[in-house]
Amino acid sequence: MLDIRTYQPKQYSDLIERIWVLESGNEAIDVLIPPSQYMQLLVPLEGSEYNWNGRPNGKNVLEGISLQTNCVHYPAGTKLLGIRFYPFGAFPFLQCEGKDLLNQMMEVTLPGKLGLEAVNDEELLNEVYHMLHVLYDEFSYQRIKPLKDYYQTVRWSEDSMSIEEYCKLNDTNYTTLNRKFSIITGLSTKKFERLVKFRKSLCNLIDSKDKLTEIGADAGYFDQAHFIREFKLFLHCTPSTYQSLIQSADKDTQIINYNFRLF
Incomplete structure (x- = not known):
């Protein structure tokens, strides 16, 4: 172990x-x-x-x-x-x-x-x-501040907000934010947002006893089909299949329960 x-x-x-x-x-x-x-x-x-x-x-x-x-x-x-x-x-x-x-x-x-x-x-x-x-x-820290501010919103906000809505609300230029995201993280803002939603759903899939429809909605997916499609994009299996894998895994299988907590 x-x-x-x-x-x-x-x-x-x-x-x-x-x-x-x-x-x-x-x-x-x-x-x-x-x-x-x-x-x-x-x-x-x-x-x-x-x-x-x-x-x-x-x-x-x-x-x-x-x-x-x-x-x-x-x-x-x-x-x-x-x-x-x-x-x-x-x-x-x-x-x-x-x-x-x-x-x-x-x-x-x-x-x-x-x-x-x-x-x-x-x-x-x-x-x-x-x-x-x-x-x-310190200079490098100032360069990442717009990314840090956006991450705080997309990760912790309970309300779903599009990138365009965030930029308008915070008087931020979308093109500039997207360029910095691509350089610093390697992902566009939209791809990053999709990864964070997936991780939210994965975290809840492991830790929560909620139904899959609730897990998908809590992560920000607008319907179950969207949730399943995005989940398969990252893990190449459906949420229900992965949940079954988690539930059947024990300490000897050494398959998943690693990342301490996913968030």
């Missing part, structure tokens, strides 16, 4: 969703990670290596937004640090453009020797915050 310890960020909480430490214990673990709007900085600890879609990795990498399911194999004894950024959150630290990272990961150079001297998670987190402070660039 995976031991995943997660921590809410004490700094840069508008850029970082959470920080986590993963250990695979004495057994190898295989997991499937569904499409995600997050970017993640992944740092292997204590000489660990793992396989990402069949490719071995033991380097520090930034993982981009993903529109596909990724297969990850953690050998026994794997220890990994992850910093899960909001879609725009990695840019002020690493200045890597999302258009080069979509469905990909990129090796990055980090200052210091993260994790080599830490004897527990508390010391590791202190090293993380020091590293982030060194990397942070």
